[in-house]
Amino acid sequence: MATLFKLAITADTTTTVLTKPDVQRYFYLLDPQHIDQDTGTLTIPANAFVDDQENPVANITLAEPDNGYYLLFINGVLQQDTLYTVASDNVEIPDADDIEVSAPITLIVTNFAPEADSQTTVNT
Numbered sequence: 001m002a003t004l005f006k007l008a009i010t011a012d013t014t015t016t017v018l019t020k021p022d023v024q025r026y027f028y029l030l031d032p033q034h035i036d037q038d039t040g041t042l043t044i045p046a047n048a049f050v051d052d053q054e055n056p057v058a059n060i061t062l063a064e065p066d067n068g069y070y071l072l073f074i075n076g077v078l079q080q081d082t083l084y085t086v087a088s089d090n091v092e093i094p095d096a097d098d099i100e101v102s103a104p105i106t107l108i109v110t111n112f113a114p115e116a117d118s119q120t121t122v123n124t
Helices: none
Strands: 010-018 021-029 042-045 068-074 090-093 104-112 115-123
Antiparallel strands (some): 010 115, 042 090, 068 104
């Protein structure tokens, strides 16, 4: 009679994941000269923003597709992402003619550079 051989194996896997966020914050006080009087669209040039150290910004960091995101606050209120557009040289906010002069506008750009490492130990 044939005998069935059974393998007895256990395996342990440990995975370490680092999300490694890179957060850039840009600050701006609404200047009415940046609002198009015909359309009401606010176009904030990159050089009108300052960073965390109050340094003027040359370009806006873009969010990586599928690995980053934007948060835009107007007067401290988070805005829906469909209400603005971000490019490396400006931020556009349509229908902005109701925003108060000198209202603070904050753009936060978060990108991730994740790393994962798995170690598997097989015991027989």
